[in-house]
Amino acid sequence: MSYFLYLFMPLLIAPNIDGYKILVYNLKFAYSHYAYNSIIADTLAGAGHDVTVIQADLDLNVKHPGAQIAKTYNIPVENEIAELLTNNSMADLIWDLDGSSFAQLKAIENFMKAQHLHQLKIINDKELAKWILNEKFDFGYAEVYSMHMIGLFKAWNITKYATGTATTLIDYMYFFYGVPFSPSSMPNMLQASSPKMTYSERVINLLGYLFFKSFFYYNADHITGEKEINKMYGADTFILERDLGEAAFIFINTNPFFDFPHPKTEKMIAISGIGIPEVKKLDKYWDDILNLRNQTILLSFGSLAKSSKMPLILKQSIVTTVKKLPDITVIFKYEIEDDGLNKDVPNLILSKWVPQNDLINDPRLSLFILHCGLNSVHEIAFAKSDCPSLAIPIFGDQMRNAQLIKSNKIGAIMNKLDLSKPDIFAKYIIETMNNKEFKQNSKQLGNMLAKRPFSAKDLLINNIEFACEFGNLKQLDLESRHQGFIVYYMLDIIVPFILVLIGFMWCGIYLTIKFIQFSIIRRFKKYRPVSTENN
Known part of the structure; x- marks a missing residue:
């Protein structure tokens, strides 16, 4: 028996000969993005493919372990680049930012610098x-x-490729796939409104869309590396408008049952939920905390907007609010557990880390107060409990994500400025926590997403394997991708038609005027008295 086991062991441990060799590029610049791409890599590797992840530690504050199944190829990061993100002073000021487009761009200024510097390093890395x-x-x-x-994929003879995004699709990206973006009914990525917008919201949405689109095109060379790649590998190696739209698919971190409806192409694959871990039984520590009182609240503002960096007035207000709710346990994800914030507040539990998904799936959790990072929003949407949510968006796409919670009636939205007002904050907590409609809708939404026809994992694996075999699938390209402004909006038909119509109208008006003049002159001659001077 042992002889045959020894004989066939190489076959058992050999890699899947039908698997594809897949290269994944994953920058460590934000926890949610790094985690999302790591999960994609591991999902494909778990399906039997030979996956290698090129990764670089741009932000040393990101503690996610990265891909666990796929192989990794680490690119050294220069100190200058890592310093821009690791010690990014703007990250500490996120709590003070307003919602304007300028403020949002100011906050990611260091990221853009670091991305560009690392981009140049990658492009010119001949060894890689x-x-x-x-x-x-x-x-x-x-x-x-x-x-x-x-x-670079094209320069490296990787002619089959796909893209993805850990967020919803950026507004100006629709253009590359030939899909219209309508600011009248589609909130832009940073817009704090639903598709049913007021007049002022539509004005702000339009201006925001135009601002970011203009910003992208103005900084295109800096963002895309198109000029540097063509200089390094030859003219026309990379043309963004052509090559981005030719990607086989774009995998978006959304779900059609939990998103605002919008036009899309078959290349856009929604795979939200793929990064949500399986629910595990809570250990004794967390189990005991949930048993301390009849009601428990989880308060978490994610990894980017650090709770320990929020203004002192907000910290004091949260403590005051918790004191007003002595019968409720509040678990606060807070980076510094021993700074005395919860001194003499027995119902306030501070923790650097929380098993978030396990907690929100526990029926004993009464309310989830969140910053509306997309991963957290998806976790509460997919949760099978009836836990409602209180959304307090801080920055970026969190404004739009909060509207998903409100539109699906699984929670309420509170302005982050109201965090400084304990009475208002406590009122929001009580009203949201006791709202029966929110609880019912939360339970129903979780059940619906659990029973969706196709799992995110299957959509990712099956579509990637299909693209590996058949290429970038030009059959899915919309013709509008290749149309210019005049043809796309049919101006070559509409303008001549209008000119002809104007011509007919002008002729009609001209003939009418001439007819009237003729009629008046004829009538005048008919009734003009006959002259008698010659008699």
Whole structure:
């Protein structure tokens, strides 16, 4: 028996010979993005493919372990680049930012600098290029925030590729796929409104859309690396408008049953939920905390807007609010557990880390107060409990994400400025926590998403494998991708038609005037008295 086991052991441990060699590019610049792309890599590796992740530690504050199944290839990051994000002073000021487009861009200024510097390093890394060319990868994947990788895939003879985004699709990205973005009914990525907008909201939405679109095109060379790639690998190696739209698919962190309806192409695949971990039984520590009182609240503002960095007045207000609710346990995700914030507040539990998904799936959790990072929003949406949510968006796409909670009636939204007002904060907590409609809708939404026809994991694996075999699937390209402004909006038909119509109208008016003049002159001659001077 042992002889046969020894004989066939190589077959048991050998890699799947039908698997594809897939290259994934994953920058460590934000926890949610790094985690999302790591899960994509591990999901494909778990399906039997030979997946290699190129990764670089741009932000050393991101503690996610990265891909666990896929192989990794670490690119050293220069101190200057890592310093821009690791010690980013703007990250500490997020709590003080307003919701304007300028403020949002100011907050990501260091990211753009770091991204560009690292982009230049990658483009000019001949050793990396040589290694990848020798590996002969079948397929490439990179997030749209690393657009230069699409050009590098082509330069490295990886002709089959896909993109993705850990957020909803950025407004100006629709253009590359030939899909219209309508500011009248589609909130832009940073817009704090639902598709049913007031007049003022539509004005703000339009201006925001135009601002970010103009910003992108003004900084296109800096963001995309198109000029540097073509300089390094030859003219026309990378043309963003052509090559981004030619990607086989774009995998978006959304779900059609929990998103605002919008036009899309078959290349846009929604795979939200793929990063949500399986619910585990709480250990004794957390189990005991949930048993302390009849009601328990989880308060978490994510990893970017650090709770320990919020203004002192907000911290004091949260403590005062918790004191007003002595019969409720409040678990507060807070980075510094021993700074005395919860001194003499027995119902306030501080923790650097919380098993968030396990807690919100526990029926004993009464309310989830969140910042509305997309991963947290999806976790509460997919949760099978009846826990309602109180959304307090802080920055970026959190404004739009909060509207998903409100539109689906699974919770309420509170302005972050009201965190400084204990009475208002406590009122929101009580009203949201005791809202029966929110509880019913939360339970129903979780059940609906659990029973969706196709799982996110299957959508990712099946579509990637399909693209690996058949390429970038030009059959799915909309013709509008290749149309100019005049043809797309049918101005070549509408303008001549209007000119002809104006011509007919002018002729009609001209003939009418002439007819009237003729009639008046004829009538005048008919009734003009006959002259008698010659008699």
